[in-house]
Amino acid sequence: DAEGRVAEVAAVVVDMTPEREARARAALLQAATAALSQAATPEAVARAATGALVGALGARGAVAASLAVREPDGVTLRLLSATAHPDGMREAWSAFPLATDVPLAVAARTGAVVEAADAGTLFPRWAHLRETLDALRARAFVALPLRARGGTGDDAPLGAVAVLFD
Numbered sequence: 001d002a003e004g005r006v007a008e009v010a011a012v013v014v015d016m017t018p019e020r021e022a023r024a025r026a027a028l029l030q031a032a033t034a035a036l037s038q039a040a041t042p043e044a045v046a047r048a049a050t051g052a053l054v055g056a057l058g059a060r061g062a063v064a065a066s067l068a069v070r071e072p073d074g075v076t077l078r079l080l081s082a083t084a085h086p087d088g089m090r091e092a093w094s095a096f097p098l099a100t101d102v103p104l105a106v107a108a109r110t111g112a113v114v115e116a117a118d119a120g121t122l123f124p125r126w127a128h129l130r131e132t133l134d135a136l137r138a139r140a141f142v143a144l145p146l147r148a149r150g151g152t153g154d155d156a157p158l159g160a161v162a163v164l165f166d
Contacts, residue, residue, distance in 0.1 A: 028056050042069070046080030053163050054083050061165040064136050068104050069146070069159035071095070077108055077159060084136065102129060103143035107160035114143040138164035 001007045032052035039045040050065035064084035068077040075098050082090045098105055103114040103126070116122035119139045123130060133139070141164045145157035 050081040050083045063166045064164040067161045104160045104162045107143035107145045111145045111157045140165040
């Protein structure tokens with residue numbers, strides 16, 4: 001005003017969230033790309049992929065991920081990677097029958113997405129896994145079949161990947 005006092009204040013607010021999220025996505029993609037470029041074995045590729053999944057979905061509550069592939073016998077799944085799983089659990093599940101009633105095997109066997117969005121849908125169907133899920137602090141999950149397209153004519157899933165959420 002005429003006496004030198006502040007009469008009005010103007011402010012400009014710019015939401016930087018989209019820019020920050022884009023930078024974070026780019027950093028995750030770069031880290032995943034770097035890890036995959038160094039992977040020389042199927043196990044290393046699986047570790048890079050499951051690590052990238054948990055890293056990318058951590059803000060959404062991802063606590064663990066696992067990836068298993070069918071063995072040549074067609075009836076066994078071999079666990080290639082399991083992030084955040086205790087050593088004993090990884091060893092116990094290093095290879096298991098495709099017929100096992102666990103989400104990873106169901107997705108690999110049927111080719112369907114298997115999911116439980118919360119504890120209310122998780123435990124009625126998967127109550128037999130409660131101890132394992134409690135150990136991983138998991139209350140939701142998604143298991144996705146892994147497929148390869150090509151000239152083989154075989155459309156059976158190669159395996160599955162699962163992400164567990166708190």
